[in-house]
Amino acid sequence: MRRPETMNDAFEASRSNKWAIALTVMLPTFIEVMDTSVVNVSLPHIQGSLNAGVDESTWVLTSYLVSNAIIIPITGWLASVFGRKRYLIFSVVIFTLSSLFCGAAPSLEVLILCRILQGLGGGGLQPLSQAILLESFSPKEHGIAMAAFGMGVVLAPILGPVLGGWITDNWSWRWVFYINLPAGILALFLVVLFIQDPPYLRRTQFRMDTWGLFLLTVGLGCLQIVLDKGEREDWFNSHFIVVLSIAAALSLVLFVIVELNAEHPVVNLRVLRDRSFAAGTVIMFFGFFCLFGSIVLLPLYLQQLMGYTALWAGLVLGPGGFASFFIMPVVGVLLKKGVKPRYLLSIGLVATALSTWMMSGFNLEADFYTVAWPRFVQGFGMGLFFVPLAAAAYVNISREEMGNASGIFNLLRNLGGSFGVAFSTTVLSQRSQLHQTHLSEYITPFNAAFQTYFDQVCSWLQMNQPQASCPTGGLVMTYREVLRQASMLAFNDTFLLLAIATLSLLALMPLLKKSARPFGWKEGVH
The missing domain is CATH 1.10.287 (Helix Hairpins)
Structure with a gap:
C-alpha cells in the first residue's frame, strides 16, 4: 500500500501532462459519442443482413441509448468505489470488446445484447472525461478544458452519419463497429500511461x-x-x-x-443546490433540446424533399462542425483572459437562434450554399454555447464532487437531445398533416390557380409520359406536390419554434451567479 504523499505526488505529476491526458480521455469519448449516431444510416443494411423487421432493427439504437443513459449519472459513484483509473480502463475494455462482438454478431438478438454491453461500457466515458479534464486543468484553464471536451462532443454526432454512410456503402455495416477497435486499443494504452487516481477517491467505501x-x-x-x-x-x-x-x-x-x-446516494443530487450548476444543467438541457431538434430535421429535409443522398446530407452538416471546432479553442482562450462566460454564452444563444430562424426560411428551391450557411452559423453559436456554459456551471464545484456533477450534467445534456428529437419529429408530423388538410381545400375545379396548374401538368404528361393519362396522372402529380409543400411548411414551422425556444434561454442568464472563486483562483488542498 503506497503512502498518501506518494499518491499525491503521482497524481500531481500526472496533471503536468494535461494535454496528453486531454487526448487520452477525448479519444474514446469521441468514438463513444459518435456511436450514438453512426449506426443510424446503417439500419437498412443491418435489417436486410440479419433478416429483421423495421421495428426490430431500431432496437439496435434504443438498446444502446437506454444502457448509456443508465450508466452516465452513476459514473461518479462507480469511479469513487472502484477507482477512476480502474473504472476508466474497464469502460474502455468493455466498449472495445463489445464493438468487436457487435461487428461479428450472427443474429439481431446477439447484436442487441452486444449493443447493451457497448452502452454500459461507453456510458461512463463522457462524464469521466469531463471530470478528469476539469481536474487536470487549473480553474483558470477550465474554459480551455471544456473547449477540448466540446470539440469531441459536438463534432462526433455530426460526423457520425457521414462516416457511417461512407463505411456502409463502401465496406459493410459491420465495419461501423470494427473501426472502434484501433481507437479503443490506443485509448487503453494511453489510459495506463497517463491517467492517475485522485487520492481522495480511494477512501470511498462500497455502499x-x-x-x-x-x-x-x-x-x-x-x-x-x-x-x-x-x-x-x-x-x-x-x-x-x-x-x-x-x-x-x-x-x-x-x-x-x-x-x-x-x-450514501448513488447520485448525489445535493450538488444542484449550487445555483450556477443547477442553472447550467437546465440551460444545457434546453440548449441540446434545440440543437438536436434542428440537427435531426435538416437531413430529413434534404433527403426527403431535396433528393440529397445520405452522404451529401451529412456534408451539409459539416460546416457547422468545422465552425465549432475552430471557435471553441478561441472561446477557451477568452475565458482564460477573464471574459465573463455569461457574455459569450448570450452571444452563442443569439447566433444559434439566428441560424435556426434562417432554416425556417428554407424552400423547395434552396441550393447547397443556402442550406449550409445556417449550419455554419449554428456551429459558431454552439461553440460559444457549450464551452462558457460548462465553465460557468462547474466553477463552484469542488474536486470531490466533480465526478458526480459531471454525471448529472452529461445526463441532462443527453436527455435534452432525446427530448428535442422527439419534440421535433412529433411537431413535424402534426404540422405536416395540418398543412396538408389546409392545402387540400384548394384542390377544386373552382380554384383558378389549381386549374391552371393542373392544365400545365397534363400538358407536361402528354409530352413526356403519354402512358400516364389525365386526369388520373395529373391528380397524382398534384397530390404529390401538395405533400411536398405541406412538408416544407411543417419544416418551416418546426425550425421557427426551435429558434424561439433557443432565444428564450436568454431569460435564464441571470441565474448563472458570479463565481465564488473566479477564473485564476488557485486551487488549494480540500
Missing part, C-alpha cells in the same frame, strides 16, 4: 444504494424507450407508451425522494 440504483434504472430505461419509440407508436394513443410513461414518471419521482434522503 450499495439498492433502491436508488433500481429506481434510476427503471426510470431512465422507460423514459428513453418512450422518447425513442413514442412517435412511431403514436404517443399516448399506445397502451405500451402510456404504461412506460407512468413507470418512468413514478420511478424518477421516487428516485429523487430516495436520493435526497439517502446517507
Whole structure:
C-alpha cells in the first residue's frame, strides 16, 4: 500500500501532462459519442443482413441509448468505489470488446445484447472525461478544458452519419463497429500511461444504494424507450407508451425522494443546490433540446424533399462542425483572459437562434450554399454555447464532487437531445398533416390557380409520359406536390419554434451567479 504523499505526488505529476491526458480521455469519448449516431444510416443494411423487421432493427439504437443513459449519472459513484483509473480502463475494455462482438454478431438478438454491453461500457466515458479534464486543468484553464471536451462532443454526432454512410456503402455495416477497435486499443494504452487516481477517491467505501440504483434504472430505461419509440407508436394513443410513461414518471419521482434522503446516494443530487450548476444543467438541457431538434430535421429535409443522398446530407452538416471546432479553442482562450462566460454564452444563444430562424426560411428551391450557411452559423453559436456554459456551471464545484456533477450534467445534456428529437419529429408530423388538410381545400375545379396548374401538368404528361393519362396522372402529380409543400411548411414551422425556444434561454442568464472563486483562483488542498 503506497503512502498518501506518494499518491499525491503521482497524481500531481500526472496533471503536468494535461494535454496528453486531454487526448487520452477525448479519444474514446469521441468514438463513444459518435456511436450514438453512426449506426443510424446503417439500419437498412443491418435489417436486410440479419433478416429483421423495421421495428426490430431500431432496437439496435434504443438498446444502446437506454444502457448509456443508465450508466452516465452513476459514473461518479462507480469511479469513487472502484477507482477512476480502474473504472476508466474497464469502460474502455468493455466498449472495445463489445464493438468487436457487435461487428461479428450472427443474429439481431446477439447484436442487441452486444449493443447493451457497448452502452454500459461507453456510458461512463463522457462524464469521466469531463471530470478528469476539469481536474487536470487549473480553474483558470477550465474554459480551455471544456473547449477540448466540446470539440469531441459536438463534432462526433455530426460526423457520425457521414462516416457511417461512407463505411456502409463502401465496406459493410459491420465495419461501423470494427473501426472502434484501433481507437479503443490506443485509448487503453494511453489510459495506463497517463491517467492517475485522485487520492481522495480511494477512501470511498462500497455502499450499495439498492433502491436508488433500481429506481434510476427503471426510470431512465422507460423514459428513453418512450422518447425513442413514442412517435412511431403514436404517443399516448399506445397502451405500451402510456404504461412506460407512468413507470418512468413514478420511478424518477421516487428516485429523487430516495436520493435526497439517502446517507450514501448513488447520485448525489445535493450538488444542484449550487445555483450556477443547477442553472447550467437546465440551460444545457434546453440548449441540446434545440440543437438536436434542428440537427435531426435538416437531413430529413434534404433527403426527403431535396433528393440529397445520405452522404451529401451529412456534408451539409459539416460546416457547422468545422465552425465549432475552430471557435471553441478561441472561446477557451477568452475565458482564460477573464471574459465573463455569461457574455459569450448570450452571444452563442443569439447566433444559434439566428441560424435556426434562417432554416425556417428554407424552400423547395434552396441550393447547397443556402442550406449550409445556417449550419455554419449554428456551429459558431454552439461553440460559444457549450464551452462558457460548462465553465460557468462547474466553477463552484469542488474536486470531490466533480465526478458526480459531471454525471448529472452529461445526463441532462443527453436527455435534452432525446427530448428535442422527439419534440421535433412529433411537431413535424402534426404540422405536416395540418398543412396538408389546409392545402387540400384548394384542390377544386373552382380554384383558378389549381386549374391552371393542373392544365400545365397534363400538358407536361402528354409530352413526356403519354402512358400516364389525365386526369388520373395529373391528380397524382398534384397530390404529390401538395405533400411536398405541406412538408416544407411543417419544416418551416418546426425550425421557427426551435429558434424561439433557443432565444428564450436568454431569460435564464441571470441565474448563472458570479463565481465564488473566479477564473485564476488557485486551487488549494480540500
